[in-house]
Amino acid sequence: MIEALSEIVGKSNVLTSPEDTKPYFTDWRRMYAAPAECVVRPASTDEVSRVVAQCAREGVAIVPQGGNTGLVGGSVPTGARREVVLSLSRMNRVRALDPLNDTITVEAGCVLAAVQQAAEGAGRLFPLSLAAEGSCQIGGNLSTNAGGVNVLRYGNAREQVLGLEVVLPDGRVWDGLRGLRKDNTGYDLKQLFLGAEGTLGIITAAVLRLYPRPTATATAWVAVESPQKAVELLAELRKHLGDRISAFELVSRECLDAVLAHRPETRDPLKERKPWYVLAEFGDSGAADSLRERVTDALESHEAVLAQSDEQSRQLWRIRESIPEAQFTNVKHDVSVPVSRTPELIERAGRALKAAFPESRPYVFGHVGDGNLHYNIGPESLLKRGAEVNRIVYDAVAALGGSISAEHGLGQLKREEVRQHKSAVELELMRTLKKALDPQGLMNPGKLL
Amino acid sequence: MIEALSEIVGKSNVLTSPEDTKPYFTDWRRMYAAPAECVVRPASTDEVSRVVAQCAREGVAIVPQGGNTGLVGGSVPTGARREVVLSLSRMNRVRALDPLNDTITVEAGCVLAAVQQAAEGAGRLFPLSLAAEGSCQIGGNLSTNAGGVNVLRYGNAREQVLGLEVVLPDGRVWDGLRGLRKDNTGYDLKQLFLGAEGTLGIITAAVLRLYPRPTATATAWVAVESPQKAVELLAELRKHLGDRISAFELVSRECLDAVLAHRPETRDPLKERKPWYVLAEFGDSGAADSLRERVTDALESHEAVLAQSDEQSRQLWRIRESIPEAQFTNVKHDVSVPVSRTPELIERAGRALKAAFPESRPYVFGHVGDGNLHYNIGPESLLKRGAEVNRIVYDAVAALGGSISAEHGLGQLKREEVRQHKSAVELELMRTLKKALDPQGLMNPGKLL
Numbered sequence: 036m037i038e039a040l041s042e043i044v045g046k047s048n049v050l051t052s053p054e055d056t057k058p059y060f061t062d063w064r065r066m067y068a069a070p071a072e073c074v075v076r077p078a079s080t081d082e083v084s085r086v087v088a089q090c091a092r093e094g095v096a097i098v099p100q101g102g103n104t105g106l107v108g109g110s111v112p113t114g115a116r117r118e119v120v121l122s123l124s125r126m127n128r129v130r131a132l133d134p135l136n137d138t139i140t141v142e143a144g145c146v147l148a149a150v151q152q153a154a155e156g157a158g159r160l161f162p163l164s165l166a167a168e169g170s171c172q173i174g175g176n177l178s179t180n181a182g183g184v185n186v187l188r189y190g191n192a193r194e195q196v197l198g199l200e201v202v203l204p205d206g207r208v209w210d211g212l213r214g215l216r217k218d219n220t221g222y223d224l225k226q227l228f229l230g231a232e233g234t235l236g237i238i239t240a241a242v243l244r245l246y247p248r249p250t251a252t253a254t255a256w257v258a259v260e261s262p263q264k265a266v267e268l269l270a271e272l273r274k275h276l277g278d279r280i281s282a283f284e285l286v287s288r289e290c291l292d293a294v295l296a297h298r299p300e301t302r303d304p305l306k307e308r309k310p311w312y313v314l315a316e317f318g319d320s321g322a323a324d325s326l327r328e329r330v331t332d333a334l335e336s337h338e339a340v341l342a343q344s345d346e347q348s349r350q351l352w353r354i355r356e357s358i359p360e361a362q363f364t365n366v367k368h369d370v371s372v373p374v375s376r377t378p379e380l381i382e383r384a385g386r387a388l389k390a391a392f393p394e395s396r397p398y399v400f401g402h403v404g405d406g407n408l409h410y411n412i413g414p415e416s417l418l419k420r421g422a423e424v425n426r427i428v429y430d431a432v433a434a435l436g437g438s439i440s441a442e443h444g445l446g447q448l449k450r451e452e453v454r455q456h457k458s459a460v461e462l463e464l465m466r467t468l469k470k471a472l473d474p475q476g477l478m479n480p481g482k483l484l
Numbered sequence: 485m486i487e488a489l490s491e492i493v494g495k496s497n498v499l500t501s502p503e504d505t506k507p508y509f510t511d512w513r514r515m516y517a518a519p520a521e522c523v524v525r526p527a528s529t530d531e532v533s534r535v536v537a538q539c540a541r542e543g544v545a546i547v548p549q550g551g552n553t554g555l556v557g558g559s560v561p562t563g564a565r566r567e568v569v570l571s572l573s574r575m576n577r578v579r580a581l582d583p584l585n586d587t588i589t590v591e592a593g594c595v596l597a598a599v600q601q602a603a604e605g606a607g608r609l610f611p612l613s614l615a616a617e618g619s620c621q622i623g624g625n626l627s628t629n630a631g632g633v634n635v636l637r638y639g640n641a642r643e644q645v646l647g648l649e650v651v652l653p654d655g656r657v658w659d660g661l662r663g664l665r666k667d668n669t670g671y672d673l674k675q676l677f678l679g680a681e682g683t684l685g686i687i688t689a690a691v692l693r694l695y696p697r698p699t700a701t702a703t704a705w706v707a708v709e710s711p712q713k714a715v716e717l718l719a720e721l722r723k724h725l726g727d728r729i730s731a732f733e734l735v736s737r738e739c740l741d742a743v744l745a746h747r748p749e750t751r752d753p754l755k756e757r758k759p760w761y762v763l764a765e766f767g768d769s770g771a772a773d774s775l776r777e778r779v780t781d782a783l784e785s786h787e788a789v790l791a792q793s794d795e796q797s798r799q800l801w802r803i804r805e806s807i808p809e810a811q812f813t814n815v816k817h818d819v820s821v822p823v824s825r826t827p828e829l830i831e832r833a834g835r836a837l838k839a840a841f842p843e844s845r846p847y848v849f850g851h852v853g854d855g856n857l858h859y860n861i862g863p864e865s866l867l868k869r870g871a872e873v874n875r876i877v878y879d880a881v882a883a884l885g886g887s888i889s890a891e892h893g894l895g896q897l898k899r900e901e902v903r904q905h906k907s908a909v910e911l912e913l914m915r916t917l918k919k920a921l922d923p924q925g926l927m928n929p930g931k932l933l
């Protein structure tokens with residue numbers, strides 16, 4: 036096996052020694068670690084195709100891996116069977132950029148930040164943006180349908196894709212690299228592989244949408260009385276500012292306090308203590324003054340700070356971005372409900388948690404504009420009762436028609452739990468797809484399904 | 485069979501007499517007509533489910549039908565086997581509207597205009613808009629992934645969907661009616677049924693996105709020297725106006741002349757004759773004056789008319805909307821290429837057609853902002869050589885990486901032709917999906933595949 040793979044990708048691109056393979060076998064949060072036979076690093080679609088065909092012949096399973104920054108153990112081996120980690124890192128070329136079609140064609144191993152930069156170099160915007168953008172790879176972003184802070188305005192990773200190139204579980208290549216905004220010639224096959232966590236095939240390249248770069252931006256930090264007021268503020272702002280709102284993030288006082296304690300250089304943007312805040316970002320074409328004026332008007336009746344410089348804007352965003360590290364050890368959730376029901380979720384889950392664990396402390400923040408909350412429960416001592424905490428939170432989510440994984444996927448972490456939340460028909464449809472496309476079950480086994 | 489169906493939906497909702505069934509058995513353009521056993525008109529998801537289960541037991545195929553306004557014969561029987569037309573018309577309730585989540589839940593039989601109106605009643609916008617909106621039904625729009633004039637700004641029908649309810653080919657109901665903007669808990673099953681032309685199941689209801697209503701609109705008619713200049717104008721306008729551009733339609737002088745001749749009440753918006761025009765629509769929040777000022781600035785160096793009233797705007801749009809009827813009898817195409825290559829398509833296909841048919845006259849118009857042209861070839865005498873004309877146009881489309889059906893689907897009209905344009909791998913993937921989800925081949929046979 037090792038020899039056959041070496042012949043395809045070259046000896047130096049088949050890693051077997053523990054010091055070489057370790058980073059590939061362990062997930063980012065160090066929750067999952069298991070060895071595989073090797074790490075293979077093909078440099079082209081053709082090499083991926085031959086590696087996959089070789090594995091299919093030998094019945095060896097494949098774990099596709101991008102930047103390995105996922106949070107659910109989706110990109111590392113499970114150790115349950117013969118597996119190979121297939122790293123896409125060497126496939127990192129920008130194949131084409133078409134400014135008049137507003138598209139960029141990239142290989143799966145391009146780091147997200149590199150895609151953003153290539154777009155910027157052509158005066159365009161690639162809007163997908165998330166904390167791991169300096170190391171995550173676009174293939175992983177697409178395979179997990181990544182979200183991030185700009186979903187409200189631009190949609191999830193799925194919405195950025197016009198075309199895909201995919202190596203199928205038997206090694207055949209599906210070339211669906213079309214740059215079309217309209218194409219109704221049969222089933223939209225790319226949708227199968229987007230968000231499938233590598234369980235149906237390996238995305239090797241994609242044609243992505245680009246957008247005009249906003250020439251004006253504004254950042255506001257707004258105090259609100261409650262999550263309900265935050266949701267109402269969003270509706271009000273959408274009325275006045277339409278799609279100029281690119282991000283709308285909720286931050287609880289508990290989160291702000293944690294950040295102020297953790298990073299002494301940060302400070303409370305407002306003089307008085309408030310229970311809840313919204314961090315909102317706005318973008319527009321035209322002049323910055325004109326946008327700022329409109330935002331000021333729209334926020335007139337609210338207690339708010341509008342960043343007066345790029346540096347001030349960065350300071351406000353630093354608060355939001357520091358929340359995960361400021362209270363790292365707690366029971367984490369990445370859940371979503373309809374936007375209108377986020378207040379009810381916070382209230383309902385908080386009440387049930389208090390009843391079961393009087394010491395519990397919710398750290399609530401996230402993309403409330405998408406109904407997506409990172410609903411994390413401290414203190415650290417609750418970690419050992421994580422399963423019970425999850426149960427309470429997930430029950431509240433289920434009662435409100437929500438999702439237990441809004442943007443992080445299922446991976447190994449939630450593949451069991453999700454069975455509680457899906458109908459028998461839905462689970463069977465998922466299994467039917469898996470069986471039809473990957474009858475041998477070779478693609479990323481033990482993840483998602 | 486008739487008796488069993490009558491028991492489910494009531495006798496008056498199983499139509500068998502020729503005068504009752506005729507409109508259901510003939511397509512809108514009268515290109516396809518074939519009888520089926522009956523027309524069955526269920527009023528609820530449960531009734532659809534029972535009808536489908538009954539048909540599955542008897543091995544009778546089902547032709548789902550909405551407003552029957554499709555242009556490719558996708559919603560009428562083929563006559564090749566025992567079939568039943570299942571009309572969704574009676575399932576026309578708006579089930580819910582959630583203003584703070586910006587969603588509306590509708591049944592498949594809702595007429596598109598009724599969905600638009602329900603949204604408007606709540607101060608929201610449902611942006612899908614196309615010529616047949618007064619009679620087409622949302623279930624058909626979703627099953628064909630309809631396009632229309634607002635795709636540039638809001639996307640195709642597919643992009644408007646957050647959740648679906650589907651009756652599967654064996655009669656089971658998949659309830660995927662979620663109103664979530666982010667949900668990464670496994671395969672995104674709704675994508676399977678969107679654009680599948682009823683060949684994998686019957687969409688019975690959907691949760692759709694709503695948007696803020698633009699408070700300001702503007703309409704401009706701009707002369708351009710060539711299609712290339714039109715594409716460059718789009719890039720320029722996107723830079724200055726971003727997503728305020730909601731429609732960007734190309735109109736050739738030939739099309740304008742045809743309209744002026746066909747509808748004597750219309751007039752040339754500009755004094756001088758020009759070879760090409762763009763009709764652009766703009767929308768924004770805020771004051772109309774402010775938008776109009778920005779559009780005027782952006783068009784400063786162009787010969788353009790900006791509508792000064794709603795009536796003037798309607799007059800401009802009437803020109804665009806009258807093109808299909810003004811030159812009805814010609815060889816029609818609904819093709820797309822990357823936006824950047826639309827000029828090349830027009831040039832290339834036009835040249836090849838002139839060489840083969842010196843009398844040929846292209847009527848070029850369409851959604852150039854999406855790379856989607858309705859590329860129609862007159863005179864009428866060429867109709868009998870339609871296959872040869874198609875061949876020339878489709879070869880040019882293929883050479884430019886385009887699609888032979890941008891927004892109308894395949895239906896019966898293009899299901900053979902599409903095989904020339906898809907790789908063996910792609911066709912096999914499509915067949916694999918069909919076989920996995922509809923192993924008996926009962927759903928809308930003879931369409932798409």
